[in-house]
Amino acid sequence: MSGPRVRFAPSPTGSLHLGNARTALFNWLVARGGSGTFLLRIEDTDTAREREGSEASILEDLRWLGLTWDEELVRQSERLDLYRDEAARLLAAGQAFRCFCSARGDDETRAAGHRDPCRAIASDDAERRAGRGEAHAYRLRIPASDPLDGSVVRFADRLRGDIAIPLAQLPDAVILRHDSRPTYNFAAAVDDAAMAIDLVIRGDDHLTNTALQVLLDRALGRRVPAFAHLPMVLGPDGERLSKRHGAASVASWRDRGVPADALVNALALLGWSPAGGEITVLTREELVKTFDLDRVGRSPAVFDPAKLEWISAQHVRGLNRDRLSEEVGARLVAAGLVGERDASHPWIGEVAELLRPTLSTFDQVPAQVEPLFHPGGPLDEPARAVLAASGAKAVVEALAAELSRTDVVDAAAWGALKDAIQTATNAKGKALFQPLRVALTGREHGRELDRIVPISRAGNLALPDRVPSLISRAERTLAGLP
16 A cells, blocks of 8 residues: 655745755655655746746755755646636636626735625626626635535644634635736645545644645545644744744855754754654664654744754765865865865865864865965964964974974874974973964864874875865974064
């Protein structure tokens, strides 16, 4: 037996928001975890709100997240005849009526309990006016009572239980605008039926829409799907997540260098947790295996950027060497630190392993590798102060001398070189370590030199063109001293 058919149906009005991405992910997990089908529909009939390039951006984000869809992509703009035929069917059955109010009123909702005055126009009169070319929209005729539920429209929600919306609160909703384009509710109901959707998973801001769509399904004689309305996603301040919270889109976190699996992991935990609730870092495969829609919380989820960065760090540490090297190399090229031809240089792999314990996002790569590209000057004021101290110049001179005859291939070789410098200068503690660090990295503080120095050597592993050798750093530093 096949699993549920679910869908994600974004509108091309902007980039893929994290809240919408969470909705897409939950649909995808329900499908993949239950041998179901995940469908994608682009709801592009509201041309006034569309943004050029938005659809391509959304598709790119979904592919990057790994939320691949089954069957052919559906675009509502390519199904206009279907909506017009279904609207005509409702009109013929008396379940819709022509509205001759101004076009400005196409998307205006009527106040609770107020019905559109055009519903009182006799169908023959309305047809004659339409035949004379008088502009009109089609509206759904909300009944005074529902044959199944009386004064309310009722539907079951997987997360919230039984929901009843009073019919008096529902407007005579537009289904076709004056220009014959369908409205959101009508097109969604028609498409969900045509695509045989079993379960609609979407945000709880659609509860009133769902009531209208249930009425539309019944009027069209279609099967009503099951529903699950997800609580909204809030920012750290408790307000609805938006651009004012900073990085609120998938693209912004992709640009920052969060691995796709890390973002998927974090999105899954927005309102859901696995049984036991103690596991935070999950692979995509683990999510597919453990995700249970019925465990989604009823309260709004709070997106915490710091938690995402922590989850991202755990995923970075778990990447295999090749993937980590690829990500680090791409960032080095983008920052202009190495050329395109050096993006896959063996040296990049050494650098990637150096950074593995400290990276949470890949946009941190340029700043963290800066010591490896230190040319020997210029220096900031604290670094200059270190080299101005008594005995510092002698340490740098000894460093240059030792590097001219020694290849520091590993931590042990660095230890031996450091001991030789200490013997030659009698420098100890900070008087030894700080001049060495400043000469080789340009900084007073940083990662362990026994990790940095072997990566920066010039021996058997030739350095990329733009990486200064250790000896050149020491000599240039020495040349800059008085």
